[in-house]
Amino acid sequence: xxxxxxxxxGVFIVDIDARRxxxxxxxxxxxxxxxxxxxxxxxxxxxxxxxxTLKGTLRGLHYQAAPHAETKLVRCVRGRIWDVAxxxxxxxxxxGRHVAVELTAENWRGLYIPEGCAHGFQTLExxxxxxxxxxxxxxxxxxxxxxYDDPGLAIAWPLPPxxxxxxxxxxxGFSA
Numbered sequence: 001x002x003x004x005x006x007x008x009x010g011v012f013i014v015d016i017d018a019r020r021x022x023x024x025x026x027x028x029x030x031x032x033x034x035x036x037x038x039x040x041x042x043x044x045x046x047x048x049x050x051x052x053t054l055k056g057t058l059r060g061l062h063y064q065a066a067p068h069a070e071t072k073l074v075r076c077v078r079g080r081i082w083d084v085a086x087x088x089x090x091x092x093x094x095x096g097r098h099v100a101v102e103l104t105a106e107n108w109r110g111l112y113i114p115e116g117c118a119h120g121f122q123t124l125e126x127x128x129x130x131x132x133x134x135x136x137x138x139x140x141x142x143x144x145x146x147x148y149d150d151p152g153l154a155i156a157w158p159l160p161p162x163x164x165x166x167x168x169x170x171x172x173g174f175s176a
Contacts, residue, residue, distance in 0.1 A: 001034050003112070006099040008087045010040070010114035013101055014073065018108070027108065030073060030133055041114065043073040045135035052079075052123045052130070058161035060120015060168065061086055061146045061153075068142035069115030071135050076103035079128025081121045082158050086146065088174075089116035096174060098155055103130075118146050122157050145171040 002015040016027035028034075032042045050059065061084065064070045074083055086098040102124070103109050113119050121130060148155065148164075150173045 001028055001031060003038055006085075006101075008085060008094050008097060008099050008117070009092065011085045011087075011099055011117060012040075012112040014110035014112050016108045029075060029108075029110070035112075040112065041071045041135065043071045043112065043133040043135050046133075046137050048132045048134060048138075049077075050130040050132070052128045052163070053126065054162050055123055055126045055128075056159040056162040057123045057128075058120065058148055058157065058164050058168070059122075060084065061118035061148055061171070062120065063088065063116075063118040063144050063146075064139060064142040065144050066115075068136060068139040070113075071115050072113045072119055073110050073133040074103065074113065074119065074121070075108070075110040075131045076105055077129050077131045078105050079123060079125035080104040081123050081128055081130060083111045083121045084119065084155055085111060085113045086118040086120075086153060086155075086174075087116070088118055088146070092116070096152060098153060100155070120148055122159060122161065124158060146174045147171045150174045
């Protein structure tokens with residue numbers, strides 16, 4: 001696993017270190033020991049998948065409130081997505097800023113998102129699937145979110161959003 005820091009402290013692009021031979025390719029998508037050696041919290045308590053039928057589907061921006069704050073490692077295993085992490089951490093020099101990266105089934109890239117950051121994505125192809133490693137376990141009452149189109153966040157989503165859930169449409173704006 002190759003960790004590349006982003007402009008948000010603790011948010012990393014995670015690339016695979018592929019081993020190729022005549023049979024094809026082998027790589028680790030996740031290794032708790034490697035994550036811990038980087039001084040990061042593990043993202044392996046729960047594994048979830050999101051299957052999205054239509055190009056332009058937007059999910060997010062979601063997080064869990066403390067003491068159930070989540071760490072995530074997100075990968076696209078089919079299709080392509082525009083993946084976004086937003087820094088919501090009080091006192092952070094980058095509070096209210098975001099990073100976005102294209103994750104695809106072909107580039108095997110992942111996004112590591114620490115607790116205190118919201119997460120969302122938009123599909124760039126029909127039938128895109130997203131795999132999440134998450135810690136800790138999901139706690140429904142700890143669910144929180146921020147509107148994807150909050151002008152203060154200035155996220156330039158690549159496509160007009162489709163299939164937005166009512167829950168996501170009703171999320172509050174971001175308060176700096």
